[in-house]
Amino acid sequence: FPSPKESASGIIVPSYGEEKRRGFNLRGGGYFFDISEYAKLALTADIYSKGGHALYANSSYLKRYKYSGAVNFAYSKNPDQDDKIETSAYTKDFRLTWSHSPQSKGSGRFSASVNAATATFNQNNNLSYGTQGDTYNNSNLNNITSKLSSNVSYSKRFTGSPFSLGLNLSHNQDLQSKVIDL
Numbered sequence: 001f002p003s004p005k006e007s008a009s010g011i012i013v014p015s016y017g018e019e020k021r022r023g024f025n026l027r028g029g030g031y032f033f034d035i036s037e038y039a040k041l042a043l044t045a046d047i048y049s050k051g052g053h054a055l056y057a058n059s060s061y062l063k064r065y066k067y068s069g070a071v072n073f074a075y076s077k078n079p080d081q082d083d084k085i086e087t088s089a090y091t092k093d094f095r096l097t098w099s100h101s102p103q104s105k106g107s108g109r110f111s112a113s114v115n116a117a118t119a120t121f122n123q124n125n126n127l128s129y130g131t132q133g134d135t136y137n138n139s140n141l142n143n144i145t146s147k148l149s150s151n152v153s154y155s156k157r158f159t160g161s162p163f164s165l166g167l168n169l170s171h172n173q174d175l176q177s178k179v180i181d182l
Contacts, residue, residue, distance in 0.1 A: 009034045012044055022078060023049035030056070038062050052078040052090070054125070069100035069112070078124045093121040107157040114150040116171060119178045122146075148173040 014029025030044030039061045046054040054076035062068040080089040095117035102109045150171035157164045172181045
């Protein structure tokens, strides 16, 4: 079958599965929006039989000869208990990642690499956590990232003068100690 060379909007079919903690699930179902030649957006969701859910927004953009980047946002609501089907105790988490890269053109450059999340996001949304037949223990957490960092910078060269400007913002986050440094 020939595949079309252009992208198009359409439905994203979810996958199904089962976990001990969250129950039966449908993951990654949603819709892909082909906004333009330069911007794409995928909105997807997960739903779990024990009451949890997750929402995802993933977008990429490109301005030829200027910049490119991607923005990803995730929100999840997971039950706190492993053994109860109906529970009123939930953990709400989010994660935001953003990367922006300029092309080397002009006298000003803006770049960003952002990675921020709640302290329990990686632990509560680890795909291997609570899988059927798997016994969960704290040694599984050793494989999960415990530190996040971000950097946003802007630099400007003033042509015809000896002056230049540089601004930088950085963020470091330790998920275990819950300490955030800006």
